[in-house]
Amino acid sequence: MARKCDVCGKGKATGNKVSFSNRHNKRTWRPNLRRVKAIVDGSPKKIRVCTRCLRSGKVERAL
Template structure:
């Protein structure tokens, strides 16, 4: 069975059977089995120095990408706003 490795989201089985214009047979019709699958993606993830392939649902994949973006943003230092240095070493404010 397909399932997300992080949150455990898995397939759902639905049975539908009511027919339109069925008259007295509308609710006694044969039940059809429908399987709803989660939207899974195979992703290579590095965790504690070990690289492995995981199956993640779209919601968990978005969460992982957002956490990675936050880590990268912390590493990159942003220049101070409003201060620009020129070649003649004078400070200009814009």
Template sequence: MAGVCDICDKRPAFGNKVARLGHRALKRKVKGRSRRQFKPNIQTVHAVVDGKPTRLNVCTSCIKAGKVERR
């Protein structure tokens, strides 16, 4: 599955998209809520796993943390 990190198992999270009134409104009231999906930034990386080059789907936080040895 392409939306999941192979290293840390990070996957899409669900939440709300909150629409608020504009900056000239008397109060910053919430106008409405709708469901949305927060997707992780998944990149395809050529990495070395057990001495063999492999293609992995890895999130950018794992790449920045150095959890992947790139080929």
């Protein structure tokens, strides 16, 4: 299971957690994914979509 949006491809991002004393530790940011039933190629299908794509209307929900 890839933590990746099926619409825009947004995935895990990496960087540093920086403390008050300026120590650097590796950390990751994961996309806010939701499993929704959407219309894909004319038929309903369950896909993983980030909330940014849901809000912007890039996904047609199947109710």
